[in-house]
Amino acid sequence: MNVTADSRRRMPAEFEEHCATIMIWPVRPGSWPHGGKAAKEAFCHVMEAVSESEEVILLADHAHAEEAAAMAPARTQVLEIETDDAWARDVGPTFVRQGENIVGIDWCFNAWGGEVDGLYAHWEKDDLAASALCRELGYEVMDAHPFILEGGSIHSDGEGTILTTESCLLSAGRNAQLTKEEIEEKLCAYLGAEKVLWLPRGIFQDETNEHVDNICAFTAPGEVVLAWTDDPEDPQYALSHECLAYLEQATDAAGRKLTVHKLPIPSVPIVVREEDLTGYVFEEGEDRREAGERLAASYVNFYITNGGVLVPQFGDKNDEKALQILGECFPGRRIIPIAARDILLGGGNIHCITQQIPGSARRMV
Numbered sequence: 001m002n003v004t005a006d007s008r009r010r011m012p013a014e015f016e017e018h019c020a021t022i023m024i025w026p027v028r029p030g031s032w033p034h035g036g037k038a039a040k041e042a043f044c045h046v047m048e049a050v051s052e053s054e055e056v057i058l059l060a061d062h063a064h065a066e067e068a069a070a071m072a073p074a075r076t077q078v079l080e081i082e083t084d085d086a087w088a089r090d091v092g093p094t095f096v097r098q099g100e101n102i103v104g105i106d107w108c109f110n111a112w113g114g115e116v117d118g119l120y121a122h123w124e125k126d127d128l129a130a131s132a133l134c135r136e137l138g139y140e141v142m143d144a145h146p147f148i149l150e151g152g153s154i155h156s157d158g159e160g161t162i163l164t165t166e167s168c169l170l171s172a173g174r175n176a177q178l179t180k181e182e183i184e185e186k187l188c189a190y191l192g193a194e195k196v197l198w199l200p201r202g203i204f205q206d207e208t209n210e211h212v213d214n215i216c217a218f219t220a221p222g223e224v225v226l227a228w229t230d231d232p233e234d235p236q237y238a239l240s241h242e243c244l245a246y247l248e249q250a251t252d253a254a255g256r257k258l259t260v261h262k263l264p265i266p267s268v269p270i271v272v273r274e275e276d277l278t279g280y281v282f283e284e285g286e287d288r289r290e291a292g293e294r295l296a297a298s299y300v301n302f303y304i305t306n307g308g309v310l311v312p313q314f315g316d317k318n319d320e321k322a323l324q325i326l327g328e329c330f331p332g333r334r335i336i337p338i339a340a341r342d343i344l345l346g347g348g349n350i351h352c353i354t355q356q357i358p359g360s361a362r363r364m365v
Helices: 034-050 065-071 124-136 182-189 236-249 318-329
Strands: 018-025 055-060 078-081 094-098 101-108 140-148 163-165 195-199 215-219 223-228 259-264 308-313 334-339 353-358
Touching: 018 034, 018 065, 018 163, 018 308, 034 055, 034 223, 055 065, 055 195, 065 078, 065 353, 078 094, 094 182, 101 124, 163 182, 182 195, 195 236, 215 318, 223 236, 223 318, 236 259, 259 318, 308 318, 318 334
Parallel strands: 018 055, 055 078, 101 140, 163 195, 223 259, 308 334
Antiparallel strands: 018 353, 094 101, 215 223
16 A cells, blocks of 8 residues: 555554554464463563553454453453464554544564564464454554554654665565655655664564664664664674664664763673573464573563553663663653563564553553
């Protein structure tokens, strides 16, 4: 679909008011071992923290809807919508304001790379989820097919600036037929943006081709946090320094220079252990974990709610430092630590499993 620019359209920042948060019940055997037992508990901890200040809308297939409703916090609305996995950020709609209305963008989803380097072979249910959810909740849908994009690959400051990474949006498995300039034009048209900031890289070993929501995020207009390490022996060192060099010369849509807050990555890499490998059931063509594999652990993968900031915790000495830095960035919100290793084992983290719906907060069920 070709979309025309609309001056009334804009993508709100995550730190603006939410109507609700979307999540998906984790059951995919190739992502969540042992029937997803540990993942479900971790997802419930996230839902409990979200539901302190806004409603949770939880998607589940028919076979697991009753289980999801029984385990989820009381103030959760369960919708029977099928998906292939539980990454609400990437398969759910990206919501924009268009005048007085909230509109959901239904991007084309191909499992982070399709036949080039996608992570599983079948993603048909995931690709249908955004429009199905919008219909269920009564939101207008803007169909962006065949343009491929995941919600985790973009961040907005709410004032016309979009953050993304070249490593992801220019990857061969997404929109290889389009130039960088053509991709930027589509982002600006769909999201009502005036400027796109293209970070060169993301987090080392991020299997999404380095989504921006793992490396850099807006904390306020003109301010970002950047995943960081001072260890020149760490593979992340060069990637983060390249991003910092870019951000230091960049200006946003309002012409402001950006204030960059360095947010450390864990001091010790988080890796897949031998015991983590038991309990998975993989489909043909599905990416598989290996013992010793470094996971893309980052505190930047936090999620902002109306009342708090949910921050991944890895049992690392930098956990507390991350909480302190984000507390300074969000003085009006409660900083909520969430043990997140069981989410990370699936391939993403707290921001990856949540997607906000902007608007006035609804009465929580």
